[in-house]
Amino acid sequence: MSYLDLTITDMHEALVAKKVTPLELAKEALERAKANNDNAFEGYMDEQALSIAASLKEPEVNNPFWGIPFVIKDNFATRNFPTTGSSNILKDYVPCFDATAVAKLLQAHAVPIAKSTLDELAMGGSGITGHKGPTFNPYDSKHERMIGGSSCGSAVSVAASIVPFALGSDTGDSVRKPAGYAGLVGMKPTWGRISRYGLFPFAPSLDHVGYFTRSVEDAALSLAVIAGRDLEDSTSSTRPVEDYTRLLKTDLKGIRVAVIKEIMDTITNPTVLKAFDQSIVALREAGAVVDNVHFDKRLLGTIYPTYITISCSEVTSNNANLDGIKFGPRFEGNTYQEVMFNARTAGFSELIKRRFVIGSFALMRENQDVLFLRAQKCRRKIVDTLNDILKTYDAVYLPSAPTIAPKFKDSHDQLSDEYLIADNHLAFGNFAGLPSLTLPIGFEKGMPLGANVMGRAFEEAKVFQIAQAIENKTGYRNLSAKEVRV
């Protein structure tokens, strides 16, 4: 057991007691990152990491991130360090500024170790579309199973105990889905709670900064470090940052939790259902009332197409600046339009070109009303229905996926209820901008299973409270793939 295997909270105690130094942790984290074979990294930040870590001499008792090594998804701008978004169109791009979430971690004297792989420009859920190829689930030594995306490399970093914290981003479920496949706590707070300045935009009405930890307590501690109003992001909330750990030791008396029956009906895996039922028992033992509630099944089936239509439409304009002129590889042409055309043709991979085309098609004059606008209307109906449930319940609780992490070669019927509902429901949390946390609840064939707690806007502390009650019962805290590989 190394100090690097600990959670943030326990690592902090070891740092304060001077049992280990930030430099020792940083060196070991870099060694582990370089030894990892899951294709999780875009670049190693040796120079920054060792320089920052060496400068940290006297532990800050009240700063839990002092000297803590962390990993950054490669769609967050990092000053003077390449940031590619796992896309060839940003090859060699070096930002001149830090994203606010990164800057806040640096201000807290956390130590950046590496930039992690992602689905190209965060547009994917499988972790296979980045320019360096597929990222593997560290729980599966055969490398047959995905870890999910788009925050695939960040999920590996924490699941493989390379670091106890990694930044991710979540537009549909890109933190919370991989967290479920990797035995992690994956948190996406309320839309606007964390500044998105310096996060490459995918679909700004849905984009959230999120992150991975190996315990609920760590997740609660982390939010206070990176949340807050930022004048560089006009959509960031002006609400004060809270102590998000304040309810962790409080039981769940008076808490009401809703389970959406029509989503549960689409899940058939008996291990998932059993683990989920056991976690419901844990919630009830902690004092919560847990009820089945209803949600129009037909409306649930529209979450995925609504997500695809809106996100692909928004991204068409957000990535218009990727033209091979101001940054990225240059391709010659006879006109500046040809320069852009050639750069974009060579720079984007097939999958995201297909997503761009979907968006372009939905925004065509003839299609806008029936596709894009109608998807936005559907979003409102879904959000109204979800928020109606949350008028009488503190949280919605569901499995984060219907199965363990799929194999790369697995195929799905994309019109089935399992695909449209069980596998893709988490996006309604992005539609509504609600705080949403995935945590581990069990294993099947040595692979983790997750569940998701989604609360009311800006009630993150209550989401952590509910999740903590589940973690207390399951004991699934500080899980590491190093110990459970299949």
Place this chain on the structure above:
Amino acid sequence: MKEINKNVLKDAAHRLLFDMTEEQYDVLEKEFTVLVKQMDLIGTIEGIDDYQPMTFPFEVSTSYMRDDIPDTPLPREVALANAKDVVDGQIKLPKVVG
């Protein structure tokens, strides 16, 4: 809604200034047959057109006038550092007029 065929998909790609191979358009055309069925589900929701389009999760009131803060703008060499073809402090592109 526009009928989907390869030419429409090419038009959609070209509007965003990129191209794909013929094989990739073939794959995309097949993908669209499923996608359209998924999108059609939205149209089956009763009263969907009575709803107002939702553009953000909730209203954010951020209208305010901040104080002016004197600052140094981004130096030109930093702004141009990532451009691959720079001449005399400007990004070089093909001539627009002869």
